[in-house]
Amino acid sequence: MECNSTKIRKQENTKKPWKVSLAILYYPEGTERFNSISKDNLKKFIGDIYEEMLPEFTVYSLIKRSKELVIQEHQIFEYGSDKIGDEYGAKNKGCFKDCIQDFF
Numbered sequence: 001m002e003c004n005s006t007k008i009r010k011q012e013n014t015k016k017p018w019k020v021s022l023a024i025l026y027y028p029e030g031t032e033r034f035n036s037i038s039k040d041n042l043k044k045f046i047g048d049i050y051e052e053m054l055p056e057f058t059v060y061s062l063i064k065r066s067k068e069l070v071i072q073e074h075q076i077f078e079y080g081s082d083k084i085g086d087e088y089g090a091k092n093k094g095c096f097k098d099c100i101q102d103f104f
Contacts, residue, residue: 001026018081026070034063034070039100043093050094055079058089060096066103 007017028033037045045063053059053076058074065071075096077085088096 001030006067018078020076022074022076024068024072026072028068030063031068031070034072035065035067039102042100046095047093048101049074050089058082059094060089060099061100062096062099063093064101064103 004025006021008019008021009015009017034042042063045065049061050059056079058079059079060077062071062073064071064073079086080091092099
């Protein structure tokens with residue numbers, strides 16, 4: 001497993017990030033587990049992450065799956081920093097566009 005993160009700051013406030021991007025890469029050990037989960041259950045998993053992070057953060061998640069690798073990506077925003085983003089996140093329970101992508 002490997003984890004990468006990036007903090008994004010606004011010009012007017014360089015002390016505190018307004019967005020954090022996090023990617024978790026699962027190698028053979030984790031791929032089998034994620035690949036055995038249905039798309040509906042993965043969307044529920046994404047919804048659970050979204051709900052857990054409220055009210056401080058809005059989280060968008062994306063899971064990309066192949067036989068060799070699973071990548072779990074999260075975009076974490078301070079709640080209230082983007083009203084439209086907060087509303088979209090609430091409507092879709094943290095699932096941004098096609099949030100489960102299979103490459104089998």
